[in-house]
Amino acid sequence: MTVSDASEAVPESVRIGIVSISDRASTGVYEDKGLPALQAWLSSSLHNPILFEARLIPDERPLIAQTLRDLVDVTGCDLVLTTGGTGPALRDVTPEATLDVADKEMPGFGEQMRQISLRFVPTAILSRQVAVIRKKALIINLPGQPKAIAETLAGLKDAEGKQIVDGIFAAVPYCIDLIGGPYLETRDEIVRGFRPKSAQRPALGQAA
Numbered sequence: 071m072t073v074s075d076a077s078e079a080v081p082e083s084v085r086i087g088i089v090s091i092s093d094r095a096s097t098g099v100y101e102d103k104g105l106p107a108l109q110a111w112l113s114s115s116l117h118n119p120i121l122f123e124a125r126l127i128p129d130e131r132p133l134i135a136q137t138l139r140d141l142v143d144v145t146g147c148d149l150v151l152t153t154g155g156t157g158p159a160l161r162d163v164t165p166e167a168t169l170d171v172a173d174k175e176m177p178g179f180g181e182q183m184r185q186i187s188l189r190f191v192p193t194a195i196l197s198r199q200v201a202v203i204r205k206k207a208l209i210i211n212l213p214g215q216p217k218a219i220a221e222t223l224a225g226l227k228d229a230e231g232k233q234i235v236d237g238i239f240a241a242v243p244y245c246i247d248l249i250g251g252p253y254l255e256t257r258d259e260i261v262r263g264f265r266p267k268s269a270q271r272p273a274l275g276q277a278a
């Protein structure tokens with residue numbers, strides 16, 4: 071077969087770093103539930119083949135910053151999601167470490183996450199997540215509670231399935247477009263990536 075058409079197109083693969091930051095999970099005091107939750111949610115939400123780069127590390131600022139630098143600069147991740155260490159406790163330093171490696175801050179992600187999380191728990195205001203651009207990668211902090219991963223990424227729907235608050239992942243594909251990464255295609259039943267019309271390509275399985 072020499073002629074390619076859009077109905078046969080396979081989406082580009084994407085390299086995603088997933089980083090669980092927890093003193094207790096990284097030392098085996100409890101089982102890490104952050105990495106499996108991140109991997110499961112991303113796998114069910116994207117059509118693109120995903121190359122995962124997983125790291126489980128303690129709440130140490132220089133180590134977190136170095137892990138993020140390696141994932142972007144050496145491993146070539148397009149997107150990095152962290153979970154844990156965003157609260158007010160003395161050892162919670164994920165936002166500081168993320169800002170240490172930032173070229174640009176993307177404050178909208180943290181603002182939207184706190185809006186979503188307030189629908190679930192009043193303590194959402196204790197979470198200090200940030201998102202940043204480093205080179206051609208987007209890095210986003212998520213809270214440490216494993217259930218908060220799907221909540222913040224997908225947002226909240228009512229009993230009839232109507233979206234009440236958009237999850238932050240709705241803005242991720244277009245952000246990755248703008249920084250020169252692969253074209254991410256979401257599974258709309260989980261989360262609907264939003265792009266302006268001018269940036270949309272034909273959906274999978276549809277001729278151009």
Ligand SMILES: Nc1ncnc2c1ncn2[C@@H]1O[C@H](COP(=O)(O)OP(=O)(O)OP(=O)(O)O)[C@@H](O)[C@H]1O
Nearest residue numbers: 090092093094095101102103104154155157214215
């Ligand atoms: N990786 C994880 N796996 C399973 N549960 C987690 C994980 N990280 C956090 N949790 C749960 O969410 C709670 C809040 O997360 P937070 O990041 O504030 O952890 P913490 O209390 O600072 O402790 P630690 O860093 O040892 O996980 C934890 O107390 C724990 O119940």
Ligand SMILES: Nc1nc2c(c(=O)[nH]1)N[C@H]1C(S)=C(S)[C@@H](COP(=O)(O)O)O[C@H]1N2
Nearest residue numbers: 154155156157187193197213214215218221
């Ligand atoms: N969606 C969601 N956001 C949440 C929570 C949650 O259960 N669900 N827990 C909150 C709590 S209790 C804290 S202390 C902060 C910081 O969590 P972290 O230190 O685990 O990152 O996240 C908040 N955000």
